[in-house]
Amino acid sequence: MNHFDVIIIGAGAAGLMCAATAGYRGRRVLVLDHANKPGKKILMSGGGRCNFTNLNSTPANFLSDNPHYCISALKRYTPQDFLELVERHGIEHEEKAAGQLFCRDSAKDILNLLLTECDWAGAEIRMKTSVDSVAEIETGYRLKTSSGELTCESLVMASGGLSIPTMGASGFGYDIARQFGLRLLPTRAGLVPFTLQPQLKERLAPISGVSCPVDVHCQNAHFREPMLVTHRGLSGPSMLQISSYWSPGDALSVNLLPDTNAREDLYALRKQKPQSTLAQYLMQHLPKRFAQAFNDINEWQGPLQAYKNSDLDTAGETLSRWQIKPSGTEGYRTAEVTLGGVDTRQLSSKTMAVLDKPSLYFIGEVVDVTGHLGGHNFQWAWASGVAAGNDA
Numbered sequence: 001m002n003h004f005d006v007i008i009i010g011a012g013a014a015g016l017m018c019a020a021t022a023g024y025r026g027r028r029v030l031v032l033d034h035a036n037k038p039g040k041k042i043l044m045s046g047g048g049r050c051n052f053t054n055l056n057s058t059p060a061n062f063l064s065d066n067p068h069y070c071i072s073a074l075k076r077y078t079p080q081d082f083l084e085l086v087e088r089h090g091i092e093h094e095e096k097a098a099g100q101l102f103c104r105d106s107a108k109d110i111l112n113l114l115l116t117e118c119d120w121a122g123a124e125i126r127m128k129t130s131v132d133s134v135a136e137i138e139t140g141y142r143l144k145t146s147s148g149e150l151t152c153e154s155l156v157m158a159s160g161g162l163s164i165p166t167m168g169a170s171g172f173g174y175d176i177a178r179q180f181g182l183r184l185l186p187t188r189a190g191l192v193p194f195t196l197q198p199q200l201k202e203r204l205a206p207i208s209g210v211s212c213p214v215d216v217h218c219q220n221a222h223f224r225e226p227m228l229v230t231h232r233g234l235s236g237p238s239m240l241q242i243s244s245y246w247s248p249g250d251a252l253s254v255n256l257l258p259d260t261n262a263r264e265d266l267y268a269l270r271k272q273k274p275q276s277t278l279a280q281y282l283m284q285h286l287p288k289r290f291a292q293a294f295n296d297i298n299e300w301q302g303p304l305q306a307y308k309n310s311d312l313d314t315a316g317e318t319l320s321r322w323q324i325k326p327s328g329t330e331g332y333r334t335a336e337v338t339l340g341g342v343d344t345r346q347l348s349s350k351t352m353a354v355l356d357k358p359s360l361y362f363i364g365e366v367v368d369v370t371g372h373l374g375g376h377n378f379q380w381a382w383a384s385g386v387a388a389g390n391d392a
């Protein structure tokens, strides 16, 4: 009884979805995972309430070296499809920001949904099982595991990326890809807070916890969402989003007043209230503690009437294009996702199988498809899991 039609390595979002889908097709399915519990990342996601999809998800919400790859799977299993599943299980949910769907109660509801579906579909899940080696055999694959030798016809790698190693993340999916001669694209942490150079970090650390809406630009991307000052640097949705586009050495350009033209405002204010100060102007538009800290960082003093046009131009520029060179990111320790991974040019966009080895599949975060913040990463896990589950 150690032979299965399908073995899936990884009992996370993608692996469990794939297991249920293949199980419903009558396939004998086994999911293996080295962690003590399945779906750990689901449980910690969305602040414990799992942002399980995004109704506005489109391929434009994904980063990949091969941007067209994700289109087919996302089209064939949509946010609406997952929402219907959620509703069939009677899970209460709510829309937070536009399109972002969260559990009203707990992320446990989504994990229970997946485990129930696996149970109904007859898919077996074995936790605390490590895979020591995978070998190709005539009929499929032979796996040496901590629970003995297992064989299968189809092998699905759903072992995720490198983010949050304490939750069971490992590079095993990449090792298997390498073993079978697949190309890997360089991996790096995404959706991750920035760390700052010591000088700026020291100036901002005392106001950690302050948040303000900004428009941040880097490379050709920009995100207009809140920025959060932390005791290590900068976080919040805007910074997490742009971190996926940032490379070491890049500067971020932050518009602190995206709803106003700061330079024009300052010219008008100098005319109307020449005694007012830049600090007073900032207090009107930004959280007080941030306004004061930002004013001090820039050493803006005295009434506006003492400012020459060129000084106001510089102040306006600083407010609408504050240049920050992060020292780095917090890395995989806190990153929500891993960018890069298995190069999708070697995979079928219909089945997620390796093009010249159609019984070996790669799904979820281990492949080079990474979503924006807001439920897109789980949508990719569901869609790629279903695509492989319908074929494996």
Ligand code: FDA
Pocket (backbone or CB within 6 Å): 009, 010, 011, 012, 013, 014, 015, 032, 033, 034, 035, 038, 039, 040, 041, 042, 044, 045, 046, 047, 050, 051, 052, 053, 129, 130, 131, 158, 159, 160, 161, 163, 164, 167, 168, 169, 170, 171, 172, 173, 334, 335, 336, 337, 363, 364, 365, 366, 374, 375, 376, 377, 378, 379, 381
């Ligand atoms: P996932 O990482 O979920 O699962 C991989 C599984 O493989 C794990 O169970 C692991 O133990 C197992 N594994 C790894 N190596 C193995 C080995 N060698 N042998 C056996 N098993 C092995 N996304 C979103 O859309 N909405 C959200 O709200 C959030 N929130 C969020 C918060 C935090 C803190 C994090 C870290 C991430 C998110 N995400 C998110 C991202 C989301 O969690 C992520 O994209 C999916 O979990 C990826 O699903 P996978 O199934 O591919 O990997």
